[in-house]
Amino acid sequence: MDRVGGKTLSVPASSQGGLAELGAAWLNDTNQFYMYALVRKFGFELEIQRHKGLNLFEDSKGKMHSIEYGKEYLNDEFYEDLAKQAELTHLVHPELSQHAMKHDKMSFAEYAQQFSSKAEIIADDIAKTLLGVQAKDISALYMFNYTKSGTGLDNILSDLRDGGQYMRNRHGNQNFSVRLANDLKPDTVHLSAPVTKIEQHG
Numbered sequence: 001m002d003r004v005g006g007k008t009l010s011v012p013a014s015s016q017g018g019l020a021e022l023g024a025a026w027l028n029d030t031n032q033f034y035m036y037a038l039v040r041k042f043g044f045e046l047e048i049q050r051h052k053g054l055n056l057f058e059d060s061k062g063k064m065h066s067i068e069y070g071k072e073y074l075n076d077e078f079y080e081d082l083a084k085q086a087e088l089t090h091l092v093h094p095e096l097s098q099h100a101m102k103h104d105k106m107s108f109a110e111y112a113q114q115f116s117s118k119a120e121i122i123a124d125d126i127a128k129t130l131l132g133v134q135a136k137d138i139s140a141l142y143m144f145n146y147t148k149s150g151t152g153l154d155n156i157l158s159d160l161r162d163g164g165q166y167m168r169n170r171h172g173n174q175n176f177s178v179r180l181a182n183d184l185k186p187d188t189v190h191l192s193a194p195v196t197k198i199e200q201h202g
């Protein structure tokens with residue numbers, strides 16, 4: 001699509017106004033401090049994500065599950081191991097982590113299959129929600145490292161303060177890049193013009 005925004009896409013939710021996020025939806029005002037600085041700069045209003053009551057999930061087989069918020073992955077062996085592997089991974093040099101080669105050759109889906117069929121569904125949910133890809137399309141090592149870079153699995157999936165899903169942007173997250181692009185010199189952004197080579201001098 002010929003637009004500024006990348007993995008953010010904010011579309012009108014109805015004729016009454018409001019926006020629905022088809023890409024990145026959440027942010028927070030604590031450990032995402034660079035994004036929060038842009039929120040302040042552009043005057044965006046944030047809404048705290050509702051996190052009371054029940055969560056409803058439809059799994060890949062079309063079955064609905066209703067689970068109390070925060071109890072989704074309690075005592076789940078796969079979830080606990082994933083959190084542990086993320087802890088163990090080397091943040092800056094994932095290739096130096098223990099079993100790095102093995103974990104990088106294995107997809108995140110294959111890693112989950114070792115636990116249970118429910119784990120496969122959870123892995124796919126996590127990959128789709130966080131990255132917009134299927135668990136079979138990323139390596140286990142990538143997911144471990146991504147989880148660590150997001151300050152751990154509990155935090156990355158949390159709707160609570162400091163969590164990755166704490167707040168939403170009433171102005172639409174696509175507007176971050178649209179506003180940044182507007183601040184560039186005219187004719188800096190070229191749509192439909194793929195970069196094929198980057199040269200660095202000096």
Ligand SMILES: Cc1cc2nc3c(=O)[nH]c(=O)nc-3n(C[C@H](O)[C@H](O)[C@H](O)COP(=O)(O)OP(=O)(O)OC[C@H]3O[C@@H](n4cnc5c(N)ncnc54)[C@H](O)[C@@H]3O)c2cc1C
Binds near residue numbers: 024027128
């Ligand atoms: C469904 C979904 C939900 C998400 N939810 C969240 C969330 O709630 N919170 C959160 O923090 N993150 C979330 N993310 C992740 C977040 O969207 C990304 O981390 C973020 O958008 C990455 O920004 P970026 O500018 O680095 O890359 P991108 O957004 O991927 O932008 C890269 C841009 O470069 C362009 N490009 C690529 N190759 C070339 C080329 N050769 N020449 C020219 N242009 C090129 C692409 O078309 C794209 O426009 C989500 C992602 C998805 C898909």
